[in-house]
Amino acid sequence: MAAKPETGSVVAPSPAELARRLAHPSIRAPLAVALTNAEGYIEWVNPAFSRQTGYAAGEVIGRDRLDLFRGAVLRTGELDRIRQAMASGQLIEAEFQTLTRTGQPYWVSCVVAPSEEDGEARSFVFAEEDITQRRRSDDAARAAIQRAEALADTLSAERELLVSVLSTIPHVVFWKDAENRYLGCNEAFLRLRGIASEKALVGHTEAELPDGDDFVDTIRRLEKKVVSAGEPVVDHSIVVTDPDGRQRTMLLSILPRYGQHSGMDGVIGVCADVTQASELERQLAQATRLEAVGQLAAGLAHEINTPVQYVSDNVLFLADSVGDMLNLVQSVATAVGAADDGAAEADYEERCRTIRSLVGSVDLEFLKGEIPGALEQTLEGVGRVGEIVRAMKEFSHPGQGRSDTDLNRAVETTVQVSRNEWKYIAELDLDLDPAVGMVPCYEGELKQVILNLIVNAAHAVEAARPGEMGRIEVATRRAENEVLVSVGDNGTGMDEATRARIFDPFFTTKGVGKGTGQGLSMAHNCIVGKHGGAIEVTSEVGRGSTFTIRLPLVAPDAEPPGVDSDDIF
Numbered sequence: 001m002a003a004k005p006e007t008g009s010v011v012a013p014s015p016a017e018l019a020r021r022l023a024h025p026s027i028r029a030p031l032a033v034a035l036t037n038a039e040g041y042i043e044w045v046n047p048a049f050s051r052q053t054g055y056a057a058g059e060v061i062g063r064d065r066l067d068l069f070r071g072a073v074l075r076t077g078e079l080d081r082i083r084q085a086m087a088s089g090q091l092i093e094a095e096f097q098t099l100t101r102t103g104q105p106y107w108v109s110c111v112v113a114p115s116e117e118d119g120e121a122r123s124f125v126f127a128e129e130d131i132t133q134r135r136r137s138d139d140a141a142r143a144a145i146q147r148a149e150a151l152a153d154t155l156s157a158e159r160e161l162l163v164s165v166l167s168t169i170p171h172v173v174f175w176k177d178a179e180n181r182y183l184g185c186n187e188a189f190l191r192l193r194g195i196a197s198e199k200a201l202v203g204h205t206e207a208e209l210p211d212g213d214d215f216v217d218t219i220r221r222l223e224k225k226v227v228s229a230g231e232p233v234v235d236h237s238i239v240v241t242d243p244d245g246r247q248r249t250m251l252l253s254i255l256p257r258y259g260q261h262s263g264m265d266g267v268i269g270v271c272a273d274v275t276q277a278s279e280l281e282r283q284l285a286q287a288t289r290l291e292a293v294g295q296l297a298a299g300l301a302h303e304i305n306t307p308v309q310y311v312s313d314n315v316l317f318l319a320d321s322v323g324d325m326l327n328l329v330q331s332v333a334t335a336v337g338a339a340d341d342g343a344a345e346a347d348y349e350e351r352c353r354t355i356r357s358l359v360g361s362v363d364l365e366f367l368k369g370e371i372p373g374a375l376e377q378t379l380e381g382v383g384r385v386g387e388i389v390r391a392m393k394e395f396s397h398p399g400q401g402r403s404d405t406d407l408n409r410a411v412e413t414t415v416q417v418s419r420n421e422w423k424y425i426a427e428l429d430l431d432l433d434p435a436v437g438m439v440p441c442y443e444g445e446l447k448q449v450i451l452n453l454i455v456n457a458a459h460a461v462e463a464a465r466p467g468e469m470g471r472i473e474v475a476t477r478r479a480e481n482e483v484l485v486s487v488g489d490n491g492t493g494m495d496e497a498t499r500a501r502i503f504d505p506f507f508t509t510k511g512v513g514k515g516t517g518q519g520l521s522m523a524h525n526c527i528v529g530k531h532g533g534a535i536e537v538t539s540e541v542g543r544g545s546t547f548t549i550r551l552p553l554v555a556p557d558a559e560p561p562g563v564d565s566d567d568i569f
Contacts, residue, residue, distance in 0.1 A: 033444055040064050040086060043123070052108075052130050054101030065126055070099040082112055089114045089121040095131065107135040172250070172271035173259060176243035180205050180223065183266065192271075194243040215240045215250075221268050222254040230256060230264060237530075249275045311378050318378075320373060404460040405446070406440040407483060407551075408476055413476060414450045422458040426489070431475035436483050439551055442530055446551075448536075449476075449523040453487040453547050456520075460491025460545065481553055482533070494539040500536065527551070 032049035036042050042060045050056055053068070059067065066079055073079050073096040085092035095109045109129045114121035166173055166186035174185035184200045192215070195201055201209070206220055215238065224232045232255040240248045252271045259265035365556045415430060422428055454472065461470030470490050477484045494502070502520050528551055539545035 002295055032126075032128040032130075034060070034065055034128070036065050036124045036126065038120075038124070040066060040083075040121055040124060049128070052100075052106075052128065054104075059101075069096075073098050086112060086114070086121070086124060089116065095135075104129055106132045147335065170273055172273075173269065175222075175268045176266045180263040180266075180432070189271075192240065192242055214238070218252060219254070219269060223269075226254045226256055227264070232256060247275075248273050270323070311382060315378060318371065318375070402440055402442055403521040405441050405443040407436050407439045407441070407485070408432040408434070410443055410447055411450060411474060411476060411485065414447045414454065418451055418454045418458075421455050422461075425458050426461045426472045428454075428472045428474065431473065433475075433477050435478045436476045439483050439553065441551055444524070445526045445530065449526050449549065450485065450487065452523055454519070457487055457489035457491060457545075460493075461489050462491075464490070464492040464542070464544075483551050483553065485549040485551070486546055488544065490544040493541040493543050493545055494537075495541050499537060499539055 030048065032048055032052040033046045034042050035044040042063055042065050045055075045057050045060055049060075054058075055068070066083055069079060076096055078094050078096045082092055082094060091111070091113050093109070093111050095107065097105055097107050099105055107130070109131045111127045113125045114123060115123040132453045155297070169186070170188060172186070172189045172190045172192055175183050177183055181203055182205075185198060185201060189200070190196070190198065193201075195209075198220075206216060218238050219237070222236060224260070226233055234255075235251045235252045236252050236253070238252055240250050242248055250271045250347065251274050252269065255268045255270070256264045257266040257268045411432060412430070415428060454474065457472045461472065464470065473488045475484075475486045477486075524535055527533045532552055534550040536550070537545060538548075
């Protein structure tokens with residue numbers, strides 16, 4: 001191998017030789033081109049080479065081309081591979097990262113082609129292309145593909161998780177498109193509907209499925225409301241009979257489903273089984289009523305004790321009176337019997353005097369006037385006790401869910417039970433409209449609400465008028481589509497700031513230990529949440545307050561008049 005020439009001492013080839021070399025096709029390509037001798041020392045470079053590498057021609061002539069490559073190529077072994085190929089006179093292609101003269105990294109695609117004479121490599125052509133942008137694009141594409149694959153894996157995992165969750169949760173879930181065709185559902189929905197598989201449901205409307213029940217009718221009615229208003233219907237209570245014949249209390253929510261362009265293109269239905277919670281709520285309501293009875297126990301005992309006391313006194317009076325009269329009757333019977341036996345006239349006269357003496361010892365006129373009154377008072381007392389006991393029994397009865405209830409009777413019962421709370425504080429006027437009749441409601445909860453309002457009214461009157469009797473008015477009225485129950489008083493009243501907070505949980509105007517702030521909050525939840533009604537209050541400081549309960553005559557989950565469920569969807 002020829003010795004390495006000194007930089008700048010390489011003898012330039014003859015014009016004929018240079019023309020022969022430049023005739024090679026690779027040199028005419030718009031690439032960075034370097035010509036080397038058989039040992040790899042640079043003899044000539046084109047302008048593109050200088051632009052690409054940063055080296056001027058005079059800086060590289062006479063230098064080993066491979067020594068100029070720096071950076072990654074030395075670490076990847078590409079330099080040794082190229083040098084071995086040149087030694088064996090082979091053409092070689094390689095891609096690697098290297099550095100410019102100023103240390104800037106770039107990727108290069110290098111083709112080293114031998115130029116042979118008589119079967120030997122007399123020179124080499126280095127054709128080099130800067131492929132940095134292409135590599136960056138390739139790297140970006142590979143990264144994008146990796147991100148897409150990772151995202152696809154994540155979405156697949158999330159989809160599997162979502163399917164798993166939807167399949168295992170006890171809630172009923174379904175979703176439909178803009179044409180009200182089922183797009184999917186979970187296992188709980190299929191079980192509730194008694195449908196064999198999701199395939200039998202997807203793509204069908206309710207009209208194309210087997211006839212449904214009240215649950216299906218409710219879904220269709222609420223879907224129509226959601227589609228027309230664009231607003232969700234949340235926690236609609238309904239009782240459903242499952243395929244096993246068991247009744248389940250469900251909270252149904254129908255929500256609008258939005259598509260890619262933010263437009264509504266279907267609905268999503270979610271239904272939660274709250275049967276156990278409803279039972280616990282019923283038990284809690286019953287416990288609350290019994291607690292109220294317990295709190296009123298002392299007053300109720302006093303209410304019962306008063307009539308029992310005068311019944312006892314009257315019975316003792318009647319016992320004494322009847323004993324005297326029985327003795328008188330016995331004496332008269334003995335005297336009359338002796339006369340009938342033919343007793344001597346002297347004895348007969350004696351017996352008559354004795355009878356007159358006995359009769360004189362008994363105040364018959366007094367007994368004649370008092371005994372009927374005593375009997376009447378006794379019957380009245382017994383009736384009063386029975387009335388109180390019946391009121392306690394009716395008030396503490398949990399009821400049977402929402403059912404038609406004699407509202408006036410419920411109000412009378414509650415007033416009777418709470419009597420000891422108000423009778424020493426206020427005069428209570430009952431103004432019950434006979435036209436109210438039967439009202440669909442949760443009887444036990446409604447009685448508790450009325451009790452809370454009456455007790456609150458009594459406390460307000462007591463605070464405003466200590467030592468004097470106030471007034472409480474309880475009235476019922478029937479309107480066109482609702483009934484009204486009002487409880488008014490002439491107690492302390494409330495300012496606007498207080499009125500704004502009275503239905504907040506734990507808010508109370510009573511002293512510590514005298515109020516929990518739950519009575520009116522529970523009343524609001526009962527009337528508004530469970531009955532679908534309203535509770536309103538008007539009040540003025542120093543003049544009293546009036547609470548008005550509005551109860552709909554049509555239960556919220558009933559089919560409204562004039563709507564044909566066959567016309568819904």
